[in-house]
Amino acid sequence: MAETVSIVTNSEQALAPTPNDDALPRRFADFETFGEALDYAATGLRGFNFHDPRGRLARVYPFRELREDALAVAYALVARGVKPGDRIALIAETGPDFAALFCGTVYAGAWPVPLPLPTSFGGKDNYIEQLSVQLSSSDPALLIGPDEIAEMTASAAARQGCSHATWADFAARDTAPCDLPQLSPDDICYLQYSSGSTRFPHGVAVTHRQLLANLSAHSHGMELEAQDRCISWLPWYHDMGLVGCFLSLIANQVSGDYLKTEDFARRPLAWLDMITRNEGNSISYSPTFGYDICARRISTQTAVSERFDLSRWRLAGNGADMIRPDVMQSFVNAFADAGFKASAFLPSYGLAEATLAVTIMPPGEGIRVELVEEERLSGSPRDLSRPARYRAIVNCGKPVKDMEVAILGENGKPLTDHHIGKVWCRGTSVMHSYFRDPEATAECLIDGWLDTGDMGYMADGYLFIVGRAKDMIIINGKNHWPQDIEWAVEQLPGFNHGDIAAFSVEMENGEEAPAVLVHCRVSDPAKRIELHEQIRDKVRAITGMHCVVELVPPKSLPRTSSGKLSRAKAKKLYLSGEIEPFKLAA
Structure with a gap:
């Protein structure tokens, strides 16, 4: 794998980021396999760009270079005896190492399993326990992680009895090329564990066909334009970061800029600095709390328009948790002087079991809410002795291409508009299964329909989410x-x-x-x-x-x-x- 480029100083030549546009005709994820998608993207000029904690460009990584490194990883995995269908657990640190390892695992016909980095909550022992449980579920042949946390990853691998390696092990390898397996659309591409997976984790198995169908739906739903560029701090072990801000960029040939999640947590406004520097159209997603942190952080500063230019932020996606309209309005209030427009907000709804996107708001419509009585939301009878209370429910958009959404009542029958029930969806990108868990698969997949576990209602073709049924x-x-x-x-x-x-x-x-x-x-x-x-x-x-x-x-x-x-x-x-x-x- 290529060596990391050092951060430039003022006396050195500045790095040039990969372009927003190039002469390569864009294809919107219309490939048989994800490997084919990377092969095609590598013939153009676009790629990934990784930034330091202050949001300054530190490493340029064109798709061409990613493909070269990924093939080297694939040859090294095959030399280690890795076979098609083996699981390769990867600690998903945002950077070129994980990108090459993930894509190389796919090329080798094995299944990458992205797993989280340590968090500040819980400490070393809890992290090792979390990894051990997810390793037990996915049963990988190999766990690969960053050199800096090798002690913890090695301990988790030892508990499970799987092999262990670090980034450096693969960066130092120079393995001779070999024949790689021929992949088909219905082969499993990767396993995705939900962010809440702890005691009873479920590995969502996603095929190449399912992945590419959802990635095509992204470009269709967002009405992707030639000058669009993705800016992201989302972690690559979560479905929105992995699928929406990593794999989608390759399959739809979009350049991207990345800030590590932990760096965003320390300096959230560096995210907005990166958007400001993009001379094209910015696409950037965040859960509600990301917008909240930025609005609070800027509240004591007055020269917003001098530091930021958010006028080219075309799509400001919202997803991954309940969207708070009051928080989003606070963000608009804080950054209107920097050119941010409320119409840029793009509410959406998705889950790993559907690969990612289920619904996306049509671009330009912004956040639309309906005020709903709390008694209606909970299904409780109206208490006439108390004044009515209302909650603002956010419109999460329309079903993406090749996706159907239905609202079912307790009797399993479809409900009409504005009636709250369980949200079900059906489409090409609905998961293959939960890995080695046929009972859990059968509980949520019935006749091709996926029980999302969420409650909501439809209105004029739009989906409104009110909460998780289990909460x-x-x-x-x-x-x-x-x-x-x-x-x-x-x-x-x-x-x-x-x-x-x-x-x-x-x-x-x-x-x-x-x-x-x-x-x-x-x-x-x-x-x-x-x-x-x-x-x-x-x-x-x-x-x-x-x-x-x-x-x-x-x-x-x-x-x-x-x-x-x-x-x-x-x-x-x-x-x-x-x-x-x-x-x-x-």
């Missing part, structure tokens, strides 16, 4: 969405998006009650008691009942590898005593 809090026969409770508490002063986790717990009398864990940044004992009472009153106003309120240390609420709040893990850690609430003075 519903049911107490005394009444349904409550945790988002409603969390969002209500966030309205109190001093709270940020993601500071609250709501779920149900069983009390000593055997009854269920809502529990709310809240990040507390107040140190004064009297102020903590006052805050506790405010939160309790707020939740009681929403649910009509007493609840358990616990103030917990900042950053103690767990997140998935894609940055989303994990309510299930928060509940588990709370009940096990691993999240220890502050004790309130008597």
Whole structure:
């Protein structure tokens, strides 16, 4: 594999990024296999561009060079005895090493399995345990990871009994070319683990045909243009980062700029600096919290228009979690002077089991919301003694090319517009199966239809998502969405998006009650008691009942590898005593 190019200094010649456009006729993922897609992209000038923590260009990696490195990886894997169908677990660090290893594994006919990097939450032992569980599920022949975390990855591999290697092992190899397997569209291309995969992980098996169908749907739904360029900080072990911002760029021949996820977390505005420097049209996706962080970070600065130019940000995608219209409006307010337009927002809905995209908002329509009574959302009877409460539900767009969406009621029958039920989808890009789990596959795949596990409704061909079915809090026969409770508490002063986790717990009398864990940044004992009472009153106003309120240390609420709040893990850690609430003075 090629050596990493050093970051240039002012005295050195500046690196030239790969272009937005070139003479190669663009093909929109109309290939038989992903290997063919990379072969074609390598004949043009476009490619990947990796940036340092401050958003400065550090490494240019044309698709031509990626293909050369990927073939070298494929030859090295074959020399190691890797066979078609073997799984190769790869720690998905954003950079040329992982890109070449992923594509090389595909060329070798094996199945790459992207796995997460360590997070700040949980520590070394928890990370090794997480890897061990996912390795046990995917049963790989080999685990390859960055040299910097070799001790942890080697420990996880040893637990599973699979071979272990580092980036350096492959970078140093000079293996003679050999015959590579002939791939077909219905071969498995890769395994994708959801960001919340911990105790019972499900590896989503995706074929070349399914992948390319979804990648073609991306270009169709986003109405891809010649000067479009992708700018991303999303992790490559999550489906939106892997499929939407890595594989799609190859199959649709789009240049991309990358900031590592951990660098975005430290300097989120570097993301916007990169968008500013793009002279073409920018396409960039983020969950809601990414926009929230930027809007909060810029709030104390006034010269927004001097630093940023976001006027060419054509598509500002929203996905991966519930879209908060109030947060998105705050982003518009913060960056309007820099030329950002609300019409650039592109809400979408997808999941790994559908490869990625299920619905995309038509470009230019922006965020559209409907106000829906909470009782309708939860299916509970209307309480006439209380004033009606409403939640803004975001329009997530129309089904992508070759995808059908249906809303089914509890009896399994289709529901008409504006009736809330389970969201099902069917199309070419719906997954092949959960790897080696026929029971789980049979539970969610029925006659070609995928049960997404989400609740929502259709209106005039558009999909509205209201929440995850499994997150519903049911107490005394009444349904409550945790988002409603969390969002209500966030309205109190001093709270940020993601500071609250709501779920149900069983009390000593055997009854269920809502529990709310809240990040507390107040140190004064009297102020903590006052805050506790405010939160309790707020939740009681929403649910009509007493609840358990616990103030917990900042950053103690767990997140998935894609940055989303994990309510299930928060509940588990709370009940096990691993999240220890502050004790309130008597």
